[in-house]
């Protein structure tokens with residue numbers, strides 16, 4: 746479903762933010778992508794989503810190369826960025842309809858899914874208001890609802906729990922799990938290690954641009970009684 750082969754990113758200031766990262770994610774998996782601040786998570790996600798170019802390597806989404814076939818590759822995923830930047834002079838419902846139009850979601854399917862997600866996130870009654878009247882969390886939930894609307898094969902989220910209240914975070918976790926049970930795939934970055942440990946099939950750990958582990962939470966913990974947080978802190982501590 747998602748393949749990264751020897752992917753690197755060197756920024757203009759010669760900063761090697763991602764270093765030879767290789768990762769394969771299968772259909773139906775939830776993968777949590779964790780790492781300390783500056784480890785390269787957002788850079789990796791921005792390369793997967795085609796927002797920035799790779800310096801080297803290959804990224805394929807459902808067999809489509811994000812560099813060579815960006816339009817085809819982009820039909821296979823939706824993305825929720827870490828900051829809910831959104832054109833906010835329009836109403837919430839207009840934003841969702843725009844997403845529906847872009848992804849050619851049928852009217853009935855669109856109506857059902859808008860109701861399902863915005864009611865679950867308790868923003869349904871605010872959809873007729875302009876987005877500039879929304880709180881940070883409401884914007885985040887609108888973006889998530891929009892990203893779910895096309896029923897993507899791959900759902901990518903950069904730090905989705907930030908700004909969500911516990912009730913909304915629980916709904917999002919349930920939606921992510923449901924998406925995978927229906928055969929979809931979820932790839933998300935997070936600093937909330939408890940969520941990652943409890944929700945994910947596998948955890949990918951990046952440190953200083955390099956992938957240092959990618960396995961089930963149980964295997965990463967080597968069956969010890971330590972928490973994922975304890976193991977993560979040990980693996981990524983500065984010598």
Ligand SMILES: Nc1ncnc2c1ncn2[C@@H]1O[C@H](COP(=O)(O)OP(=O)(O)OP(=O)(O)O)[C@@H](O)[C@H]1O
Pocket residue numbers: 756757758760761762780781782783784785786787788789
């Ligand atoms: N546009 C840029 N130009 C130069 N360096 C950058 C740029 N964007 C990110 N970096 C650097 O690349 C490295 C990785 O940054 P990135 O944002 O990918 O980390 P992250 O793991 O998402 O961090 P955080 O957990 O703090 O969000 C950092 O050293 C950062 O300073």
